[in-house]
Amino acid sequence: MSTGTETVLAAPDAEVPPTVAGRVRKKLTSRTASAVSLVIALLWTVPTIGVLVSSIRPEDEIKSNGWWNFFANPQFTLENYEQVLFGSRSASGGLAGYFINSLVITIPSVLFPLAFCALAAYALAWTRFRGRDWIYIAIFALQIVPLQMALIPLLSFFNYGVSLGGVQLLPAWDLDGPAKFITVWFAHTCFALPLGIFLLHNFMAQLPGDLVEAARVDGASHAKIFRSVVLPLIVPALASFAIFQFLWVWNDLLVALIFAGGPKNAPLTVRLAELAGNRGNEWQRLTAAAFVSIIVPLAVFLSLQRYFVRGLLAGSVKG
Amino acid sequence: MNFDFTAEAPKLMMLLYGVIAFAAVVGLLLLVLDVLPARKDRWIALGLLAPAGLLLLVGLIVPAIRTMVLAFMNADSSEFVGLENFRWMFTDKNSGMLPDFSTDPVQYGVLLSTLLWVLLVPTVSTAVGLVYAVMVDRARFESFAKSLIFMPMAISFVGAGIIWKFVYEYRQEGSEQIGLLNQFVVALGGTPQQWLLDGPWNTLFLIVVLVWIQAGFSMVVLSAAIKAIPADIVEAAHIDGVTPWQMFWRVTIPSIRPALVVVLVTISIGTLKVFDIVRTMTGGQFGTSVVANEMYTYSFRADEKGKGAALAVLLFLFVIPIVIYQVRLMRRRRLEGAR
Numbered sequence: 001m002s003t004g005t006e007t008v009l010a011a012p013d014a015e016v017p018p019t020v021a022g023r024v025r026k027k028l029t030s031r032t033a034s035a036v037s038l039v040i041a042l043l044w045t046v047p048t049i050g051v052l053v054s055s056i057r058p059e060d061e062i063k064s065n066g067w068w069n070f071f072a073n074p075q076f077t078l079e080n081y082e083q084v085l086f087g088s089r090s091a092s093g094g095l096a097g098y099f100i101n102s103l104v105i106t107i108p109s110v111l112f113p114l115a116f117c118a119l120a121a122y123a124l125a126w127t128r129f130r131g132r133d134w135i136y137i138a139i140f141a142l143q144i145v146p147l148q149m150a151l152i153p154l155l156s157f158f159n160y161g162v163s164l165g166g167v168q169l170l171p172a173w174d175l176d177g178p179a180k181f182i183t184v185w186f187a188h189t190c191f192a193l194p195l196g197i198f199l200l201h202n203f204m205a206q207l208p209g210d211l212v213e214a215a216r217v218d219g220a221s222h223a224k225i226f227r228s229v230v231l232p233l234i235v236p237a238l239a240s241f242a243i244f245q246f247l248w249v250w251n252d253l254l255v256a257l258i259f260a261g262g263p264k265n266a267p268l269t270v271r272l273a274e275l276a277g278n279r280g281n282e283w284q285r286l287t288a289a290a291f292v293s294i295i296v297p298l299a300v301f302l303s304l305q306r307y308f309v310r311g312l313l314a315g316s317v318k319g
Numbered sequence: 320m321n322f323d324f325t326a327e328a329p330k331l332m333m334l335l336y337g338v339i340a341f342a343a344v345v346g347l348l349l350l351v352l353d354v355l356p357a358r359k360d361r362w363i364a365l366g367l368l369a370p371a372g373l374l375l376l377v378g379l380i381v382p383a384i385r386t387m388v389l390a391f392m393n394a395d396s397s398e399f400v401g402l403e404n405f406r407w408m409f410t411d412k413n414s415g416m417l418p419d420f421s422t423d424p425v426q427y428g429v430l431l432s433t434l435l436w437v438l439l440v441p442t443v444s445t446a447v448g449l450v451y452a453v454m455v456d457r458a459r460f461e462s463f464a465k466s467l468i469f470m471p472m473a474i475s476f477v478g479a480g481i482i483w484k485f486v487y488e489y490r491q492e493g494s495e496q497i498g499l500l501n502q503f504v505v506a507l508g509g510t511p512q513q514w515l516l517d518g519p520w521n522t523l524f525l526i527v528v529l530v531w532i533q534a535g536f537s538m539v540v541l542s543a544a545i546k547a548i549p550a551d552i553v554e555a556a557h558i559d560g561v562t563p564w565q566m567f568w569r570v571t572i573p574s575i576r577p578a579l580v581v582v583l584v585t586i587s588i589g590t591l592k593v594f595d596i597v598r599t600m601t602g603g604q605f606g607t608s609v610v611a612n613e614m615y616t617y618s619f620r621a622d623e624k625g626k627g628a629a630l631a632v633l634l635f636l637f638v639i640p641i642v643i644y645q646v647r648l649m650r651r652r653r654l655e656g657a658r
Contacts (some may be wrong), residue, residue: 041467044531047482048470050499054485065495066502098328104330105413108337115345116371123367127360133650135368140649142375144642145383146592148611148631152389153382163523165546178333185337190378193371203374221571222363223352251475253595258619265330269477276481283485283497290481292475305549312536313543 024026050296055080055287062284081290093285095271095292102250102293104181105260109188109249110242116189117196121186122226124197125204128211136201143194150191151258158183158259177264186258188249196241202314203237204230240311243304250297268293338417344370383635389628396624404629415608424518426606429656432522433609436529436593437637441586444530445579448537452545453567468536476532480599483528487514525607528596533589537582543569544578584641591637610634 057075061069067186087093103225150278162170175182207230215225253269260266272293275286329426352366393400408430427435448468455464471479471556471614488498492510497545501511514524548571556570572579594611598605603612610630 032530033454033458037451037458037464040451040454041464043532044468044471046499047486047531048474050483051485062497063346064497066497066499068499068502100327100330104334104337107334108341111338111341112344115348116342116374119348119367120371123364127364129361129364132364135594137646137649139375141642141646142379144447144588144638144645145379145639146631147636148592148614149386149635150379150382151386151631152624152628153385154378155619157377157382171549178329181333186374187378190374193375193379197371221353222360222381223349223366226352227349247473252475253475254596257615265339269475270597271597272477272481276477276484276599277602283488286481286487290478294478297473297475298470301470302466305469309539309543312539 001206011252036046041238051287051290054283057259057284063281063286066123080284081292084285084289084292095268095289098266098268098271099292100261101265102269102296104178105184105188105256105265105267106246106249108181108185109192110245112185112189113192114238117193117200117241118234119226120193120197121200121204122222122230125207126225126230127222139194139197143198145194146156147191147254151254154190154315155189155258158186163318180265182260184256187255188245188252191255192245192248196245198240199244199314200234200237200309203234207233231258236307236310237314239304240314243300243308244311246300247297247308343640387629388634389624391625392628393625394623400625404625407626408629408633415613424606427519427522429608429610429613431508433591434606435522436526436609437587437590439523439526440529440533440590440593441583443526444533444586445537445541445582447530447534448539448582449541449579451534452538452542452569456542456545465538468538471532472535474532476529476593476595477599479528479532480596483524484515484600487524489513489516507640514607515601515607521601521605522607524598525600528600529590533586537586540578540582541575544575548574555623588638588641591634 035231050067053070054062056076056078057067057070058075058079061075083093085093085096085099120139124132157170158173158175161168161172173183211229212225213230218231251269252267253273256267256270257273258266260270263271268289272289275282275289279285332453348370352363384590389396390404391399393403408415412419414429416429418431419426448505451464451468455461458464474482486499487501488496489501489511490496490498495635496505496511500514505511513645515521552570552574553566556566593609594615597607597609597612598615601607603609603616608616610633614630614634615626616627617623619632621627
């Protein structure tokens, strides 16, 4: 299947409509088509442009007139960014710290599921054992179970450990300071597994069976086949899942709110939601802050869009 | 500039530990697999599945079962209360869950609001995505035009919430508007509105935000489906002299039906769990709350674990039919594949 955005078919419509009426009609429809798509395209981009433009306008300009006046009367400043990134926390600054938190949360939360999912997907696709299909179906079904179902018990698992009938089976995790990030990594890793295994399994199952069989006949172990035959072939799939997971973790609010704890470990999204609530009128800071949080996923997304689309199609159309 | 970079060092160390731990875990796993006797697939599979399986068990399956139990317990999970939490949800007038049409403006209540989200977001974003996919198909700049609609998918719900809050920003009548929507209204001779405060319409203005995010998803999937329609079908229709309108309804729509279903289902599931947008834009006030937001509030802010768990179970109940449908589909496909 073509991957959507990368396909630009060259010949628009080779045949010429036979009648004049047909030609007029065709022209009309293509004109409405252009108009409709232009309106949609504007609706989908203008709000973001508004925030970007506002973030580089001086405070009293933002607060006194609309951002569209920028084009008639351009006044440019980077002060908003300096304030939100490096200003004191009480003045809704300090975003640089939250930015680092976002990075520290996101990177391991992408790496761990990537490895575990690849291994599990390989087992489900290329080893033979009884009950394999049932395990696969169960993991597939877990994809749809709402995250909300796991939150309360998982938090108490971290905070109080596991006790059964008064006997403490597992201790509380008792983490504080930077070590608290571990619980966030753990939660994100668990929640990523069903979709990840499903996606990677789809790719792996499509690899030609002869390839794996031949390696088996040659006496290669599964570990070796995984490393030197399968892994190099599924790099695009790994990339698309990694992008998914990256966007998901970086943009997540719920998991971070519950597991990251106080401001020392919270990511950008948590801070941003807080600012939107407390300082909803300080648009000079809100717009700059919003853009700081958007810029990284946007860059990742735009540069790796091809892989993202491929993953999207594999995950949805075939599912 | 009073930002202290040295204060951030411990976090970066933590990141380093995380990455080292990752490398160690993966290395160890591969090493163990190498050493294991390669004869028996079963042991290899067990080794490969163990980390993921264990995490799924600890992080998802056991907690989900615990949540189902908690839904029948009281606020601090010390006492069994039967169906009390569900009775509260569906019959208690003060729970905020039920619609109240006697007030002005009418209160949708959490349950009806959530239903509104689940009905509107999938249909509208699929429609927009489909129309756009058809309109730009084979046009010049197609991939660029698609990127524009697709871009919001990279933006967090929180970020999108702020972007749209800015669009909806309200300034008193007479003073200059800074929100785009009110500027339009004023330019057309109307009076500016507090879009997010005034019920019952404010829910609709929140729904717009999720449509804005999800339309890109439906557009990409449907566009790929449209491109996969066999050329000879399109050709035959052309020769028969169908109008573009007929082409759309008689050829395009039937051919992409499976993709349409997938898009609708996927967006519905996502919409059911919407939380960030409501949290960021209104905090669930002014009659805009939804089930996922109440679930968070009761579980983690109000210390009402029983009610929170019951709300989570409610979300789960909504998706059970979809889970069953998907599993049946999947089994059929696996059986066909095996043949």
